[in-house]
Amino acid sequence: MTDTLTPDSKIIAVPSAPPAETRAMRLRNFWSDYRQSWVAIAALIVILALLLGSFFAPFWVPQDPYDLAKLDWLDAFLPPGTEGTGGYAHLLGTDNAGRDMLSAIFYGLRTSFVIGISAGALALAVGITIGLTAAYFGGRIEALLMRIVDLQLSMPAILLALVMVAVLGQGIPQIIFALVVAQYAYFARTTHGAASVERRKDYIEAARSTPLPTWRIMFKHLLPNVLPPLIVVATVQVASAISLEATLSFLGVGLPLTEPSLGTLISNGFKYIHAGRYWLSIYPGIFLMITVVAINLVGDQVRNVLDPRNSR
Amino acid sequence: MFGYLVGRVAQAVVVVFVMSIIVFVGVYAIGNPIDVMIDPGATAEIRENLIRQYGLDQPLWRQYFTFVGNVLQGDLGRSMVYNTSVTGLVFSRLPATLELVLVSVTIASVIGIPAGLYAGYKPDSIAAKLIMALSVLGFSVPTFWIGMLLIMAFAVELGWLPSGGRGEVAQFLWFKTSLATTNGWEHVIMPAINLSLFKMGLLIRLTRAGMVEAMGAEYVRFARAQGLPDRQIVFSHILRNISIPVITVFGLELGSTLAFAVVTETVFNWPGVGKLIIDSILQLDRPVMVSYLVMVVILFVMINLIVDLIYARLDPRVRLKGGS
Numbered sequence: 001m002t003d004t005l006t007p008d009s010k011i012i013a014v015p016s017a018p019p020a021e022t023r024a025m026r027l028r029n030f031w032s033d034y035r036q037s038w039v040a041i042a043a044l045i046v047i048l049a050l051l052l053g054s055f056f057a058p059f060w061v062p063q064d065p066y067d068l069a070k071l072d073w074l075d076a077f078l079p080p081g082t083e084g085t086g087g088y089a090h091l092l093g094t095d096n097a098g099r100d101m102l103s104a105i106f107y108g109l110r111t112s113f114v115i116g117i118s119a120g121a122l123a124l125a126v127g128i129t130i131g132l133t134a135a136y137f138g139g140r141i142e143a144l145l146m147r148i149v150d151l152q153l154s155m156p157a158i159l160l161a162l163v164m165v166a167v168l169g170q171g172i173p174q175i176i177f178a179l180v181v182a183q184y185a186y187f188a189r190t191t192h193g194a195a196s197v198e199r200r201k202d203y204i205e206a207a208r209s210t211p212l213p214t215w216r217i218m219f220k221h222l223l224p225n226v227l228p229p230l231i232v233v234a235t236v237q238v239a240s241a242i243s244l245e246a247t248l249s250f251l252g253v254g255l256p257l258t259e260p261s262l263g264t265l266i267s268n269g270f271k272y273i274h275a276g277r278y279w280l281s282i283y284p285g286i287f288l289m290i291t292v293v294a295i296n297l298v299g300d301q302v303r304n305v306l307d308p309r310n311s312r
Numbered sequence: 313m314f315g316y317l318v319g320r321v322a323q324a325v326v327v328v329f330v331m332s333i334i335v336f337v338g339v340y341a342i343g344n345p346i347d348v349m350i351d352p353g354a355t356a357e358i359r360e361n362l363i364r365q366y367g368l369d370q371p372l373w374r375q376y377f378t379f380v381g382n383v384l385q386g387d388l389g390r391s392m393v394y395n396t397s398v399t400g401l402v403f404s405r406l407p408a409t410l411e412l413v414l415v416s417v418t419i420a421s422v423i424g425i426p427a428g429l430y431a432g433y434k435p436d437s438i439a440a441k442l443i444m445a446l447s448v449l450g451f452s453v454p455t456f457w458i459g460m461l462l463i464m465a466f467a468v469e470l471g472w473l474p475s476g477g478r479g480e481v482a483q484f485l486w487f488k489t490s491l492a493t494t495n496g497w498e499h500v501i502m503p504a505i506n507l508s509l510f511k512m513g514l515l516i517r518l519t520r521a522g523m524v525e526a527m528g529a530e531y532v533r534f535a536r537a538q539g540l541p542d543r544q545i546v547f548s549h550i551l552r553n554i555s556i557p558v559i560t561v562f563g564l565e566l567g568s569t570l571a572f573a574v575v576t577e578t579v580f581n582w583p584g585v586g587k588l589i590i591d592s593i594l595q596l597d598r599p600v601m602v603s604y605l606v607m608v609v610i611l612f613v614m615i616n617l618i619v620d621l622i623y624a625r626l627d628p629r630v631r632l633k634g635g636s
Contacts, residue, residue: 151327154564154616156571163605166593167338243454250456251578251590266457270579273464274475282464285457296452 033305040301043294050291054110061103062088065260077272080279093279095265096272104265105284109291111261115172116242119179123241124234126180127187132218132226134188135195146192152185161244165253175254179241190233194226228306235299239292246288262288317621324617331609336376339601379602389599393592398603402585408478409577409584413569415500416508423508424515425558429546431516432523443516450513455572459506459579466502473502476581503580507572511565518561522554560619567615570608 035041053060063070063086075084080093084100092101130149134142152160164178198204199222207217242262248254249263250270257264262284269281363369370378382389388398431440467475478499526532527550535545574586581587585604592600 147323151613151616154567155612156568158574159568159571159608162571162574162589162593163335163338166601166605167335239452243452247454247456247575250454251575253590253593266460270460273460274468276468278464278468281460285460289453289457292452292454293449296448300448 030305034301037301037304040297043297043301046290046294047298050109050287050294051113054106054113057103057106057110061100061106062086062090063100063103065099065104065107077277092283095268095280101279101283104260105262105287108260108262108265108284109287111172111255111259112242112245112263112288112291115176115179115245115261116238119176119183119241119245120234120238122176123180123184123237124187124230126184127189128191128223128230130184131188131191131193132195132222135192135199136214136218136222138199142192145188149185149188149192153189157182157240157244158247161248162251162253165248170254170256172255172259175245175248178248179244182244183237183241186233186237187230190229191226194229195222198222198225232299232303232306235295235302239295239299242295243288243292262291320617320620324613327613328606328610331613332380332606333376335605335609336379336602337372339598339605340372340375383603383606388603391592391597391600393595393597393600398599401588401600402603402607405583405585405588408582409570409573409586412500412503412507412573412576412582412584413566415504416506417511417566417569419504420508420511420515421562424512425519427512428516428519429523429551432520432527433546435520435524444520447513447516450509450516455506455510455575456579458509459503459576462502462506463579474499476579478583503576503582506579507569507576510572511562511569514565515558515562518558519554522557523550526550526553564615564619567612570611 058064070086075086075090075094076096078084078090078094080091080101081089082093083089084094086100090100090102092105094100095104130145134145160182161178164181165174168174168178204217204222207221245254245261246263246266249261250267252267255261255264257268260268265284266281266288269277269279269284272280368375379389386399388402390396391398391401394401427443431443434440463475466473476499478496523546531553532545532550535549570586573584574590576582577584577586578590588600589604591597592604
């Protein structure tokens, strides 16, 4: 921006009430800001490709890795690119049970996504409820709730998740629950921070003077105004949920081998690393890394775009 | 101030008690350790005796009070797997974890702080962008995966370093450490680098942010106007100003290194407390699980308490609010 006055800028500078922003306009503005970074565009494409590829995995991968009848011991430990008894080339090799790695990875990726997204969504819901309740009611409720949240934030998520799986045992629902316990506090803190500012504004006072029920004011009036920072936290938390789950599964306390996620596959492959059979653990690891980094890159760009200091 | 202090300490004690109940009840709700411990063919009498010996026939609340009573006397119980006292077990594993943490924190500081300073000093240079990209990787890529890549590269492919274990230990002052032998250093270096990456990323970001802010500050402009060389400005003026927030956050993060050590120790088969807790979860070794978790809770509550008290000392608003 320059301070010099050009003839054109006079016309623009005519004071007039700006038109109310519609949702479609906001979305279009968001998109035009977002696409400024080609890295962020590439990351978004990668995530979409992985999401589609994993959810439609049964339709395109060469093998159902859970169907024991289709596995052949003769195919065990085939290096990448070798043709197995099935009559097709195993692009990423096979594991100790003769499972096609490409198929196993995309099925595993699907499990990882399901866990990461559902844990993120549930943690978001719990965190929003707690954060809004604390900010709206204030006083003792706020002090108690935020004290618990702060205490949890001071402990590393991996430790909380470890405690939870130690208590709950293995399985997909247990892992999701453990991740929600480990992560809701981030959402609660962010919601509380933004909502405490909004809470003092006039429109909330105005809404409170009408006979609207409290929950309606909280979720219909307060919530939409605290959403932007939450979107950023949500993207980052999905990535960290996926990597936490992989870590737990790698440690052997996450998912059992009957429901393998990427972490389980890496854990299984790690046993054969010294035998030079790198493909069992390297390929699922690469997919895990790409997924997590891509989600984080998208989150970074969303943060840049939504940051009021960067608005044009 | 005194009222605030009493209030905060009381709160910390309550938190420890509540957490210990949750951990105790939670851990004791899963599985029956007796089934894991003894051979299924054992007679009912042996079984009964064993159950009585561990006090598992008592109601849960009585088991809890026995546990708390013992803990207050410094007795954390006996491991069901190793059949030794948990206190002894934890303390025998602690040196391994501490030396790992020590080396990794040193690596993180020695590399992270200069890198962060440089990235903040010349934020638009290619090297600075590279440093920032690496710090993002340190943050987002799972620790165990990087550890595995290190093993694959330096142990399996190149064969330069051992892939796991602690190596030779030698007596140093009053304890045995692997930092006193060459072989020990060869074993510790890879896990320590693995454990340091997250902290390094954090340090780089903190120092860079502080540096960028300081570069625009009044006192730096003034020092420049005086004609001081950049080197002197950075190392004797800026560094002193940004070290306080960096040390605060870094100190807080030390506790979490203990948690991350769980992952690194498992990958590198490092015989520390982190490996101990994972093994105890897998083997249903309840006394070890409960003691470790309660000890960690106490550690974190204490770190929090100390930070709160320091802030209260520094910030008069907190002091006044708590005192009334």
